[in-house]
Amino acid sequence: MRKENERTLPGGALVNSYIIEAELLDVLPDLCFVLNREGRILQVNASAVHTLHRPAPILLNAEFSTLVEPAFKEQFTLALGRCFTDDAKTREEINLRAAEERLVPVVLYMTRYTPAAEQSDEMCLAIARDISESQRKELDLLRFYNVAQYTVNPLEITDRDGKIIYVNPAFEKACGFAKEELIGKNPSVFGSGKHPKSFWNSMWKEITSGRVWVGEIENKRRNGEPFFTHLLISPIIDAKGDIIGFFGVHRDITQQRNLEQQLIQAQKMESIGLLAAGLAHEVGNPLTSISSLVQLLQRESKDTFTLEKLELIKSQISRISRIIRDLVDFSRRSSYEVQLTDVNKRLHEAIEIVRVGKKAKEISFRESLAGQLPPLPLVPDQIEQVFINMLINAVDAIHEDAATREPERRKRGEIVVTSSLNNDILVITIGDNGKGIVENDVPKIFEAFYTTKRVGEGTGLGLWVSYGIIKSFQGTITVQSKEGEGTKFTIMLPMTS
Numbered sequence: 001m002r003k004e005n006e007r008t009l010p011g012g013a014l015v016n017s018y019i020i021e022a023e024l025l026d027v028l029p030d031l032c033f034v035l036n037r038e039g040r041i042l043q044v045n046a047s048a049v050h051t052l053h054r055p056a057p058i059l060l061n062a063e064f065s066t067l068v069e070p071a072f073k074e075q076f077t078l079a080l081g082r083c084f085t086d087d088a089k090t091r092e093e094i095n096l097r098a099a100e101e102r103l104v105p106v107v108l109y110m111t112r113y114t115p116a117a118e119q120s121d122e123m124c125l126a127i128a129r130d131i132s133e134s135q136r137k138e139l140d141l142l143r144f145y146n147v148a149q150y151t152v153n154p155l156e157i158t159d160r161d162g163k164i165i166y167v168n169p170a171f172e173k174a175c176g177f178a179k180e181e182l183i184g185k186n187p188s189v190f191g192s193g194k195h196p197k198s199f200w201n202s203m204w205k206e207i208t209s210g211r212v213w214v215g216e217i218e219n220k221r222r223n224g225e226p227f228f229t230h231l232l233i234s235p236i237i238d239a240k241g242d243i244i245g246f247f248g249v250h251r252d253i254t255q256q257r258n259l260e261q262q263l264i265q266a267q268k269m270e271s272i273g274l275l276a277a278g279l280a281h282e283v284g285n286p287l288t289s290i291s292s293l294v295q296l297l298q299r300e301s302k303d304t305f306t307l308e309k310l311e312l313i314k315s316q317i318s319r320i321s322r323i324i325r326d327l328v329d330f331s332r333r334s335s336y337e338v339q340l341t342d343v344n345k346r347l348h349e350a351i352e353i354v355r356v357g358k359k360a361k362e363i364s365f366r367e368s369l370a371g372q373l374p375p376l377p378l379v380p381d382q383i384e385q386v387f388i389n390m391l392i393n394a395v396d397a398i399h400e401d402a403a404t405r406e407p408e409r410r411k412r413g414e415i416v417v418t419s420s421l422n423n424d425i426l427v428i429t430i431g432d433n434g435k436g437i438v439e440n441d442v443p444k445i446f447e448a449f450y451t452t453k454r455v456g457e458g459t460g461l462g463l464w465v466s467y468g469i470i471k472s473f474q475g476t477i478t479v480q481s482k483e484g485e486g487t488k489f490t491i492m493l494p495m496t497s
Helices: 022-026 047-050 072-083 132-148 169-175 197-208 254-300 302-329 345-355 378-405 439-443 462-472
Strands: 004-008 014-019 029-034 043-044 090-097 103-113 123-130 155-157 164-167 213-222 228-238 245-254 340-342 364-369 376-377 414-422 425-432 478-480 486-494
Touching: 004 228, 022 047, 022 090, 047 132, 072 090, 072 103, 072 123, 090 164, 090 228, 155 169, 169 228, 197 213, 197 228, 254 302, 340 345, 340 378, 345 364, 345 378, 345 414, 345 425, 376 378, 378 414, 378 425, 378 462, 462 478
Parallel strands: 364 414
Antiparallel strands: 004 014, 029 043, 029 123, 090 103, 103 123, 155 164, 155 245, 213 228, 228 245, 340 376, 414 425, 425 486, 478 486
16 A cells, blocks of 8 residues: 555546555455545545446545445444444445446445554445345345245256255145155156156156256156146256256146046946937847746746746846836936926935835934025936935945944944035035945946946946936036945035026
């Protein structure tokens, strides 16, 4: 450092100042100021002039506090005092005022400096680091972080080796795993195993080449349920052009897949329905002839063995006729009129019909029906048939459960029927404490001819027909079941059916 008692500033002004070699300060990228005890600027470097857009003659001999945004002036003054009195090296985050009232956020470092021994005055070297760019990046990062955290789409980020380093809450919700269980793991932890190795090799080859991969995949939730997503994977590339990780965006299409399956199911039902009328004609007429011949033989024959076999044939003919009748009922457009229907009344009548059956004698029926339900536009006989089908299934489930248990382990059978109004939706539930349905069978129970009963005890059409009737009223029918504990069917009907 050297002293100049008089220095000529650009424009002809003379000031007394202590000068650090200008070449030294000007090579520094940060804003540099030399201040006296009063905070007056004795020297500035080129970066300060450039960043603040203020010429050197304006800055020199001015009070530094005039460059500080008013909200930070007190903070600066206290820091300057500590610099001289406590010999402290201070660090403050403040805003400086550039030309045209533009604010420049800086980190201001200040330290006391004593010049050559012959000079007793002490000075403060203030270095201000412009953090505008870093603050902008932090703000961008914060914005992107919030987008990632609060988007409904599951997001994941992996490192170059495919290990997970970030998942958002939507991802945790979709797969059922907590973030802590996924960090550091390979995404195969929630893989379904349904895709061949060649599928993943092709995907990996694409993204490691720096290209975006898009496809549909099936994953597996923590509870084992499948979930389907439309996945986009993009490589994360640094400033050097190197891949440092991968960014995956999922769009949950599980509901879409379920709707597609329902559509396929509806189309299958429609196809079977179209066949039903022809089947009824082609099979029904010969069946009538066979039935007549059986009855004739029964009247003529006296042989016990023959009569026994003829009765067996007659019962099987009745079973075939019942199947055909159910098929025709489903396939044929209803000729019944839609009427305003008291659903609670129809539920009660269905219970009374089923209650008198032989299997239902030891079963308790419990009704919990909402009062003052408005009537719905339905076909009364059809909706009652749905209730009867559900109740008969419940009775059979309880009866089968009792047959598999030792007498001392049998539980009293119970069927609970409820109705309630939820906003504009009428909700009806029919539950039992019977044998329940095996988990793998649950998705199939509304398929035609599918039954869990023993051969000869069910046609496999009751729930199929019921499903079609409820759908025709723009309603839904779902099932919850646990093997060994029971089953509950839930019917939901809009009040504008």
